[in-house]
Amino acid sequence: MILGHKPTPEQIENLKHELGLDLPLWRQYISYVFEIAKGEFGNSFLSNQPVLPEIATRLMATFELVTLAMTAIILVGIPLGVLSAIKMNSPIDHLVRGVSVTGIALPTFILGMLMQMVFYGWLGWLPLQGRMTATILLDHQVPTVTGLATVDSLLSGNAIAFRDALAHIVLPVVTLAFATLPLIVRTTRNLMAEVLSEDYIRTSFAYGLPRRSVYFSYALKATMIPLLTVLGLTFGYLLGGAVVVEYVFDWPGIGGYVVRAITQSDYPAAVGVTLCLAAIYLSINLVVDLLYFMVDPRVQ
Numbered sequence: 001m002i003l004g005h006k007p008t009p010e011q012i013e014n015l016k017h018e019l020g021l022d023l024p025l026w027r028q029y030i031s032y033v034f035e036i037a038k039g040e041f042g043n044s045f046l047s048n049q050p051v052l053p054e055i056a057t058r059l060m061a062t063f064e065l066v067t068l069a070m071t072a073i074i075l076v077g078i079p080l081g082v083l084s085a086i087k088m089n090s091p092i093d094h095l096v097r098g099v100s101v102t103g104i105a106l107p108t109f110i111l112g113m114l115m116q117m118v119f120y121g122w123l124g125w126l127p128l129q130g131r132m133t134a135t136i137l138l139d140h141q142v143p144t145v146t147g148l149a150t151v152d153s154l155l156s157g158n159a160i161a162f163r164d165a166l167a168h169i170v171l172p173v174v175t176l177a178f179a180t181l182p183l184i185v186r187t188t189r190n191l192m193a194e195v196l197s198e199d200y201i202r203t204s205f206a207y208g209l210p211r212r213s214v215y216f217s218y219a220l221k222a223t224m225i226p227l228l229t230v231l232g233l234t235f236g237y238l239l240g241g242a243v244v245v246e247y248v249f250d251w252p253g254i255g256g257y258v259v260r261a262i263t264q265s266d267y268p269a270a271v272g273v274t275l276c277l278a279a280i281y282l283s284i285n286l287v288v289d290l291l292y293f294m295v296d297p298r299v300q
Contacts, residue, residue: 001045001265036275042268046260051272055254059276060147061131062246062253066238068169069176074231077181081188082220088193096189100182112175112248119171127168129250136164172249176242180234187230191223198222224295232288236281 003011016022020031035042041051084096119126127133131149140161142153150169153162195201196219204214239254246255254273261269 002048041272041275044261044269045266046264046269051268054257054269055272055276057147058252058254058257061149061251062239062242062255064148064150065169065172065176065246065251065253066235066242068173069180069238069242070231070235072173072177073181073184073234076177077184078188078220078227081185082192082215084185084189085192085196086215093189096185100185103178103180103182106179108175108179108244109248111178112171112245115171115175116248126171129168129248131165131168131252132161133164133168136161172245172251175248176238176245179245180238183234184230188223188227191226192219195219195222221295225292228288228291228295232284236284239280240277 003015007015020028023031039052041055043049044051044054047054080096084093087093116128120128140158142149142156142158142161145152145155149165150162153159153165201214201219204218205211242251242253243255243259245251246253247259250256254277258270258273260266261273
């Protein structure tokens with residue numbers, strides 16, 4: 001792949017020596033581990049460019065998509081789960097659970113294509129795919145500060161670029177959020193239903209405390225540790241699981257990059273993405289564990 005279709009034996013031997021493939025396997029592995037520790041993931045077989053900068057460029061696009069989707073999941077999923085627990089076995093509860101089942105059952109790529117057909121093909125409200133319109137990128141260039149298109153356009157005060165970036169990200173965010181929303185809704189509902197049956201909650205109602213205060217200040221607060229765990233795991237899952245959504249909407253994130261690397265046997269790129277996502281996933285879990293101290297003083 002690196003040398004082309006008809007390399008000479010000398011070129012092959014030189015490249016094997018350059019890549020260290022003429023060394024014993026154990027020495028190759030030790031060398032690779034030391035290179036990873038220094039942040040050297042090697043060069044891509046396809047582009048012959050260092051893997052880590054390519055991953056960093058695309059990872060910010062994925063991070064922007066996943067962060068907005070996670071924000072939507074929290075703002076919508078937790079209130080819906082609380083409402084479903086409060087109105088247990090009512091028509092509202094059945095409706096929320098029905099929508100949850102739909103979100104789990106509907107494949108992400110089908111949902112994404114349906115969104116494209118409705119909001120681009122039928123209504124014409126939102127763009128079909130991509131991160132920004134090409135003409136906007138040419139006429140209203142936005143300096144890269146964070147790598148997040150919406151944030152960078154806001155920081156530069158470019159309203160046209162911000163509106164365009166926001167319009168492009170709506171459909172991928174809704175698709176990604178709807179696929180994971182049921183997990184948060186059902187988890188919140190089950191946790192709330194368990195807490196609402198506790199004696200101290202019934203006592204709070206008996207003392208005449210405001211219902212909203214009991215639901216959100218006492219009951220929901222008691223569910224935060226397991227709920228935080230699920231939210232952290234969901235965020236880590238979305239970073240690696242946004243591949244399908246990115247492919248459907250031609251989003252220039254880590255998804256398309258790793259799919260190309262896998263299908264074309266670009267091993268340094270594929271392994272580099274895997275290690276980066278694993279490190280991020282572990283870091284998110286560490287942050288969630290540290291947040292326990294803020295949520296529940298008893299943990300201290």
